[in-house]
Amino acid sequence: MKQPALHPLLLALMLLGAAPAFAHGDETHKKTSSLVKMEQKEWGIGGDAKAVKRTIEVKMADNMRFTPDRIEVKEGDTLRIRLSNTGQVLHEMVLGTAPVLAEHAALMKRFPNMEHDEPYMAHVPAGKTGEIIWTFNRPGEFDFACLIAGHFEAGMVGKIVVTPTAGAEK
Numbered sequence: 449m450k451q452p453a454l455h456p457l458l459l460a461l462m463l464l465g466a467a468p469a470f471a472h473g474d475e476t477h478k479k480t481s482s483l484v485k486m487e488q489k490e491w492g493i494g495g496d497a498k499a500v501k502r503t504i505e506v507k508m509a510d511n512m513r514f515t516p517d518r519i520e521v522k523e524g525d526t527l528r529i530r531l532s533n534t535g536q537v538l539h540e541m542v543l544g545t546a547p548v549l550a551e552h553a554a555l556m557k558r559f560p561n562m563e564h565d566e567p568y569m570a571h572v573p574a575g576k577t578g579e580i581i582w583t584f585n586r587p588g589e590f591d592f593a594c595l596i597a598g599h600f601e602a603g604m605v606g607k608i609v610v611t612p613t614a615g616a617e618k
């Protein structure tokens with residue numbers, strides 16, 4: 449079922465007031481493909497671990513930088529982005545478009561303890577690792593960012609360039 453009109457941020461806002469059950473930060477995140485809803489986004493769709501073409505290592509650090517901060521992908525490819533947080537504080541990676549991320553960051557600033565979890569994001573505690581498996585089935589330039597209050601503003605962002613391939617699955 450498609451619900452293009454209901455923006456995830458609106459949904460988050462609605463749930464914030466209403467449902468304490470929305471906070472699933474204490475649970476173990478079970479990001480198996482069967483439990484995660486695969487919703488097409490402008491920047492792609494949740495990927496299946498079996499379809500992973502390439503693994504990219506990205507470091508997150510307390511200088512508010514991702515290394516590398518630019519990732520190039522071919523349209524249709526599924527990437528495993530393996531994150532390691534080398535810092536002393538929690539960092540996260542959220543994939544999206546620049547406007548969606550900016551909007552989300554503003555929301556995070558207003559509600560710093562907002563819990564959120566989607567297949568296109570990963571929260572990585574200090575010294576830990578995490579991963580995102582994502583299929584980049586739409587060409588274009590996308591962004592990723594750490595939306596923890598203050599981090600986004602400090603420039604903790606990066607770019608993902610998805611180059612179009614003829615005949616890639618849509």
Ligand SMILES: [Cu+2]
Binds near residue numbers: 540594596599
């Ligand atoms: Cu951060």
